[in-house]
Amino acid sequence: MNNTSPALEAINLGKRYRRGWALQDCSFSLPAGSVAALVGPNGAGKSTLLTLAAGIATATTGSIAVLGDVTGGRGPHSRLAFLSQDQPLYRRFTVEEMLHFGRAMNGRWDESYARRLIQDCAIPFAARIGTLSGGQRTRVALALALGRRPAALLLDEPLASLDPLARLEVMQALLAEVVDTGITLMLSSHVIADVEDSCDHLLLLADGRLQLDGPIDQLLATHQLLTGPAGGQPGWLAGDAVVETRSSTKQMTILTRRTEVSRPSDWLAVEPTLQDLVLGYLRSGGRSQGEMEPAA
Amino acid sequence: MIEYRIDRRSGVAPYMQIVQQTRQALRMGRLGVGDKLPTAREVVAATAINPNTVLKAYRELEHEGLIDSRAGVGAFVRRTLGRLESSLESPLATDLRSWVMQARESELERPDIEALVKAVIDLEFECSTSTEANATEGTPS
Numbered sequence: 001m002n003n004t005s006p007a008l009e010a011i012n013l014g015k016r017y018r019r020g021w022a023l024q025d026c027s028f029s030l031p032a033g034s035v036a037a038l039v040g041p042n043g044a045g046k047s048t049l050l051t052l053a054a055g056i057a058t059a060t061t062g063s064i065a066v067l068g069d070v071t072g073g074r075g076p077h078s079r080l081a082f083l084s085q086d087q088p089l090y091r092r093f094t095v096e097e098m099l100h101f102g103r104a105m106n107g108r109w110d111e112s113y114a115r116r117l118i119q120d121c122a123i124p125f126a127a128r129i130g131t132l133s134g135g136q137r138t139r140v141a142l143a144l145a146l147g148r149r150p151a152a153l154l155l156d157e158p159l160a161s162l163d164p165l166a167r168l169e170v171m172q173a174l175l176a177e178v179v180d181t182g183i184t185l186m187l188s189s190h191v192i193a194d195v196e197d198s199c200d201h202l203l204l205l206a207d208g209r210l211q212l213d214g215p216i217d218q219l220l221a222t223h224q225l226l227t228g229p230a231g232g233q234p235g236w237l238a239g240d241a242v243v244e245t246r247s248s249t250k251q252m253t254i255l256t257r258r259t260e261v262s263r264p265s266d267w268l269a270v271e272p273t274l275q276d277l278v279l280g281y282l283r284s285g286g287r288s289q290g291e292m293e294p295a296a
Numbered sequence: 297m298i299e300y301r302i303d304r305r306s307g308v309a310p311y312m313q314i315v316q317q318t319r320q321a322l323r324m325g326r327l328g329v330g331d332k333l334p335t336a337r338e339v340v341a342a343t344a345i346n347p348n349t350v351l352k353a354y355r356e357l358e359h360e361g362l363i364d365s366r367a368g369v370g371a372f373v374r375r376t377l378g379r380l381e382s383s384l385e386s387p388l389a390t391d392l393r394s395w396v397m398q399a400r401e402s403e404l405e406r407p408d409i410e411a412l413v414k415a416v417i418d419l420e421f422e423c424s425t426s427t428e429a430n431a432t433e434g435t436p437s
Contacts, residue, residue, distance in 0.1 A: 171344035179337040179347050197345045
């Protein structure tokens with residue numbers, strides 16, 4: 001491992017289950033210190049990608065390297081922590097007992113750090129896990145994951161079951177961790193609004209394939225949302241730049257990769273929002289959008 | 297110390313909201329020369345926006361000469377912005393009020409007036425930025 005290695009690097013990563021391919025031809029590189037949103041409809045392959053990265057599942061094709069080390073069926077990487085959707089907490093344990101468990105299960109363990117994270121959210125050590133709110137349980141699970149002092153933390157839908165205030169508090173705690181330790185985060189979500197202001201990197205999955213990935217600023221700057229009069233696709237626009245076209249009776253909206261071609265004055269160009277971009281790419285694949293929620 | 301509030305539905309990029317709120321605080325005198333801005337960690341812990349967004353906003357403010365960032369110490373206000381022009385008693389505000397009164401006499405509703413003002417501002421700024429862009433073209437820096 002060295003500091004210049006990407007936090008995660010996938011090459012032609014694929015996973016086939018008995019029912020078919022859950023993930024295919026997935027290649028990307030995530031720089032250390034990124035806060036990455038793994039976005040896509042339910043069933044897009046988000047959890048599959050996370051379990052492959054976490055070393056819990058074995059890749060059918062390709063590889064994924066964590067901090068320069070190729071995992072793949074060799075078990076979890078010592079510097080990587082994974083928080084699954086069903087947080088690994090015992091409801092009848094107290095917080096204190098959960099910490100004891102964390103200490104016993106992990107070779108690398110920073111007890112005072114884990115305790116401080118619990119104290120930061122004013123959760124009593126004597127409280128039983130089962131009596132805590134969803135937000136508090138997430139904070140305990142986070143403290144257990146971060147007590148291992150990982151260089152990267154993967155979270156599968158960490159905000160899905162939380163109320164808006166708890167969502168905000170969990171994101172605040174995660175991002176403070178990024179500033180304090182330079183940890184790399186990758187969190188999956190099917191709600192774009194939950195993650196768009198908190199993340200700086202996007203991985204967009206649909207139907208088991210990576211549709212788009214890169215720094216969010218860069219992705220937005222290299223696309224344009226054009227609005228103009230209804231009609232056929234304008235001739236001045238190169239067809240291969242077009243991501244998605246939508247028309248109503250009066251108006252046409254086109255998401256394109258940014259081009260410097262001059263456009264007629266009745267066409268307006270703006271930089272897309274992350275939501276424009278994500279929904280444009282998902283719709284252009286002709287996929288059902290029933291489960292992708294644009295807003296909270 | 298100033299606290300930033302990020303409105304996710306405003307349509308204004310979060311980094312720009314920080315820039316605007318800082319400028320506003322400078323104009324209103326809530327921030328003075330030498331005052332410290334919150335650290336990236338403090339903003340992140342309060343708003344859950346990405347740390348790079350805070351740094352981007354501070355770079356912009358530094359570029360405008362409004363703040364100084366000192367590595368490991370923090371960001372400090374370097375100069376304030378004139379208050380007079382933005383106060384409600386200023387000549388600009390008086391002119392604007394009489395214009396708004398005229399608009400109301402022409403039976404425009406509040407949303408109409410707001411939309412009109414926004415459209416004119418957008419038009420003005422788009423014109424001026426494109427002139428600036430043209431002006432700087434061909435002058436290597």
